[in-house]
Amino acid sequence: MNRFLLPLAAFVLLAIVLGVGIRNSDTKGVVASPLVGRPAPQFVLPNLLDPDTPFDSRTMAGRWYALNVWGTWCIECRVEHAALVAAKAAGQLPIIGLNWKDDPTSAVAWLAQLGDPYEATAVDAEGRVAIDYGVYGAPETFLIDPQGIIVHKHIGPLSAEIWERDFIARAVSR
Amino acid sequence: MNAKVVALALLAGGLFAGALPAIDTTQLPDPALQERYEALTHELRCMQCQNQSIADSPVGLASDLRREVAEQLVAGKSDTQVREYMAARYGDFILFRPRLSARTAWLWALPGVLLLAGGVIAWRVVRQRARLAANDPDFNADDSER
Numbered sequence: 001m002n003r004f005l006l007p008l009a010a011f012v013l014l015a016i017v018l019g020v021g022i023r024n025s026d027t028k029g030v031v032a033s034p035l036v037g038r039p040a041p042q043f044v045l046p047n048l049l050d051p052d053t054p055f056d057s058r059t060m061a062g063r064w065y066a067l068n069v070w071g072t073w074c075i076e077c078r079v080e081h082a083a084l085v086a087a088k089a090a091g092q093l094p095i096i097g098l099n100w101k102d103d104p105t106s107a108v109a110w111l112a113q114l115g116d117p118y119e120a121t122a123v124d125a126e127g128r129v130a131i132d133y134g135v136y137g138a139p140e141t142f143l144i145d146p147q148g149i150i151v152h153k154h155i156g157p158l159s160a161e162i163w164e165r166d167f168i169a170r171a172v173s174r
Numbered sequence: 175m176n177a178k179v180v181a182l183a184l185l186a187g188g189l190f191a192g193a194l195p196a197i198d199t200t201q202l203p204d205p206a207l208q209e210r211y212e213a214l215t216h217e218l219r220c221m222q223c224q225n226q227s228i229a230d231s232p233v234g235l236a237s238d239l240r241r242e243v244a245e246q247l248v249a250g251k252s253d254t255q256v257r258e259y260m261a262a263r264y265g266d267f268i269l270f271r272p273r274l275s276a277r278t279a280w281l282w283a284l285p286g287v288l289l290l291a292g293g294v295i296a297w298r299v300v301r302q303r304a305r306l307a308a309n310d311p312d313f314n315a316d317d318s319e320r
Contacts (some may be wrong), residue, residue, distance in 0.1 A: 006295070034265045101234055127238040132265035136221030136235055 002044050012154040025049045032154045033134050038069070040144045041132035048099055048107055048121035055096075057121040060144070065094045067142040068118070068158075069130060071102040080157035084117035086103050087163050091161040097121035100130050100138055196230050200244055214243050214253055216271045218260055227270065262282050 009165035040057070047055040068084060069074060070077040084095060099107045111121070124130050133142065143152040143166070152166055191243065200246045202208040215229035220236045228236040228243075239260070246256050272278045 034262060101238075128242075130235075131238060131242060131263060134265070136264065156187070 001011050017021050033150075034129045035134050035150050036153055038150060039148050040142065040150045041129065042148075043122065043129045043132070045122035045129060047123055048097070048123050049111070049116075052122075055120045057122075059150055060094075060096065062146050063094065063118075064146060065096055065144055066167055067096050067098055067133075067139050067144060069098045069100050069133070069140045073102065076157045077139045078114075080139055080159070081114050081117070081156045083160050083163055085115040086160060086169075087145040087158075087167075088115075088117035090103060092168050094119040098129060098133075101124050101125065101127045141167075141171055145171075151167065198229055198238060202244060202248065210253060211244055211247055214247075214256055214307075215240050218243070218257075219268045219270055221268060248250060251265055
């Protein structure tokens with residue numbers, strides 16, 4: 001009797017540890033950001049479509065907005081682009097683009113061809129702002145509240161459904 | 175093992191090693207800084223590939239993070255400050271060596287606990303066998319197959 005008790009206890013313990021680990025982990029492969037709930041890093045970067053006026057993130061203070069990290073080299077960004085353009089048309093939440101380590105000429109051509117969903121596109125040529133935001137793969141989208149706090153981070157391509165559920169619902173409900 | 179196989183394996187290894195370009199060619203001005211730089215970049219995870227350190231990874235983000243480490247070391251930041259900088263942005267997941275905190279305490283305590291548990295079990299088995307051998311004249315201590 002006692003012989004089976006110990007291995008059984010060990011098994012149950014292991015199952016609990018693994019179970020808790022699985023429950024606490026987010027969707028597979030996605031690493032939770034420590035930045036959610038903290039102030040969004042402020043930055044001033046060149047504006048892709050308006051080179052004379054740099055984009056300053058402080059101008060967004062007092063408004064809900066989404067910060068979308070993208071690049072023309074990013075295949076999944078092409079996948080989500082239509083959803084972003086539709087979101088812009090709906091006009092509920094402004095989107096700021098962060099063009100991450102990209103070729104500006106290709107980026108301008110991309111927006112001309114596929115539509116421009118962004119209120120402004122900041123050019124992060126060296127990837128320093130992306131590091132401040134803990135970006136590790138495009139596309140990533142942050143929801144930032146009027147106080148400048150990061151409320152939510154979405155990793156991977158957006159869809160109309162995700163946009164509605166994770167962004168619009170959060171921004172409107174508060 | 176067959177000497178020919180060993181020779182072939184060594185040759186193949188040599189060929190591949192020669193074909194791999196050096197990923198990180200950063201040279202810091204000070205050898206001591208360079209040493210710290212290499213140690214740090216080997217213990218920070220490449221978030222895009224996740225099973226490589228940023229020292230071993232050729233992807234763009236890894237080289238950006240290496241540049242960040244180099245710049246911070248040259249600016250006089252301590253190793254701990256660099257690690258904290260990275261963990262504040264990417265989470266503890268970026269650290270290959272987990273920090274001791276309330277969440278990771280069990281991770282550090284577990285080897286000791288397991289060692290202790292193993293010791294207790296081994297001690298009990300030995301005692302039980304000793305008792306069996308003392309009580310049963312037919313008990314064969316060498317009979318480990320049951």
